[in-house]
Amino acid sequence: MEQALRVNKDRLWSSLMEHARIGGTADGGINREALTPEDGAGRDLFAAWCRDLGMEVAVDALGNMFATYAGTDDSLLSVAMGSHLDTQPCGGKFDGVLGVLAGLEVVRALHDAGIRTKRPLTIINWTSEEGSRFVPSMAASGVYSDIFTMDEAQGWQDREGIGFIEALREIGYEGDEPVGQRKFDAYLELHIEQGPVLERNGILVGVVTGAQAMSFNNVSIIGREAHAGTTPMNMRLDPVAAFTRIAAACYEKADATEDARFTIGLIETTPASHSTIPHRLNFTLDLRHPKASVLAELIATYEAAADRERARGYQIAREEFGASPELVFDARCIDAVRQAVRDCGYPSMELVSGAGHDAVYVTHVCPTAMIFTPCKGGVSHNPAESITPEEAEAGANVLLQAAVRLANA
Numbered sequence: 001m002e003q004a005l006r007v008n009k010d011r012l013w014s015s016l017m018e019h020a021r022i023g024g025t026a027d028g029g030i031n032r033e034a035l036t037p038e039d040g041a042g043r044d045l046f047a048a049w050c051r052d053l054g055m056e057v058a059v060d061a062l063g064n065m066f067a068t069y070a071g072t073d074d075s076l077l078s079v080a081m082g083s084h085l086d087t088q089p090c091g092g093k094f095d096g097v098l099g100v101l102a103g104l105e106v107v108r109a110l111h112d113a114g115i116r117t118k119r120p121l122t123i124i125n126w127t128s129e130e131g132s133r134f135v136p137s138m139a140a141s142g143v144y145s146d147i148f149t150m151d152e153a154q155g156w157q158d159r160e161g162i163g164f165i166e167a168l169r170e171i172g173y174e175g176d177e178p179v180g181q182r183k184f185d186a187y188l189e190l191h192i193e194q195g196p197v198l199e200r201n202g203i204l205v206g207v208v209t210g211a212q213a214m215s216f217n218n219v220s221i222i223g224r225e226a227h228a229g230t231t232p233m234n235m236r237l238d239p240v241a242a243f244t245r246i247a248a249a250c251y252e253k254a255d256a257t258e259d260a261r262f263t264i265g266l267i268e269t270t271p272a273s274h275s276t277i278p279h280r281l282n283f284t285l286d287l288r289h290p291k292a293s294v295l296a297e298l299i300a301t302y303e304a305a306a307d308r309e310r311a312r313g314y315q316i317a318r319e320e321f322g323a324s325p326e327l328v329f330d331a332r333c334i335d336a337v338r339q340a341v342r343d344c345g346y347p348s349m350e351l352v353s354g355a356g357h358d359a360v361y362v363t364h365v366c367p368t369a370m371i372f373t374p375c376k377g378g379v380s381h382n383p384a385e386s387i388t389p390e391e392a393e394a395g396a397n398v399l400l401q402a403a404v405r406l407a408n409a
């Protein structure tokens with residue numbers, strides 16, 4: 001009986017649209033940054049919808065919300081589904097909220113059909129995923145997963161100096177439950193892809209098997225400042241020239257390496273004057289690959305290119321300010337998603353997440369997998385972020401079938 005069960009597409013879509021009014025902007029986007037009054041209102045609406053289904057809503061000390069639909073054996077750990085309700089200041093209607101409201105739609109479909117799974121089901125809203133008002137990103141799922149500590153959380157502040165805990169109290173979402181105390185049998189997160197791969201391949205559902213390894217770096221190259229008009233080319237130590245050779249070597253390697261992601265997002269020279277050869281150039285190096293071993297090869301390519309420039313007399317330093325290891329999600333959870341896709345008959349493909357998500361932290365403490373839906377043009381963190389009702393429905397159906405499979409096992 002459960003295997004034939006499907007979500008209600010229209011109800012899911014109208015809930016997404018109703019929720020999108022909270023923090024909605026004139027250009028069709030959403031501004032619902034973490035722990036603002038809009039975030040509070042978005043939480044209130046979600047909690048009210050859960051209580052309508054007889055669910056119990058608990059809140060932990062960092063405002064993570066856990067809405068639980070009882071199973072037939074509540075001595076067993078819950079199967080959890082969720083994501084985040086906060087947005088970027090110029091965010092869209094689906095990043096995060098889709099995963100939470102699809103979880104709600106799963107419970108609504110079960111409730112309508114009078115079905116209880118063996119294990120309870122819990123829908124989670126993780127606090128402050130976006131990292132736009134409060135740094136870091138994936139903040140409260142990070143504390144839940146022992147990536148950050150409560151002591152660190154006490155020190156988080158926004159640009160106005162308002163503390164995270166203070167803001168949490170202000171919107172009435174500082175709960176009693178210690179963060180990380182509540183355990184789950186499994187966690188499933190449905191999210192928009194935030195990239196163009198599914199759409200380009202005409203695929204409705206992505207089975208996300210893990211997250212790629214990442215390395216974020218600041219690099220500085222120091223040469224010698226000199227006059228642009230009087231210094232012959234062969235007598236210069238120009239850090240821009242060194243930079244172009246290093247960048248060219250890295251681009252060549254990245255272009256020839258399948259699934260590599262290589263980005264120089266910031267370049268600055270000092271001094272910045274058209275008539276002066278700068279003495280210093282700083283740039284960022286963002287390197288990603290599904291395999292840590294291949295990421296190491298990309299870094300080695302950079303290092304070899306930097307060494308060639310050092311031999312010419314440049315001083316070059318690289319500081320890694322962020323890194324994330326290669327992650328593989330839980331085999332049992334991935335299999336549940338694969339089986340759900342097959343049951344529903346959707347065209348699907350397997351991929352790794354290119355971006356960070358709450359699931360990327362939660363997988364450290366709980367068996368986890370993710371489901372992606374396509375998004376138009378791969379656009380996210382933008383008012384133009386767009387998916388179709390059919391895409392939302394497909395993702396939610398896979399979430400439903402995977403969660404029921406895990407919860408009845």
Ligand SMILES: [Zn+2]
Nearest residue numbers: 095096129191
């Ligand atoms: Zn998100």
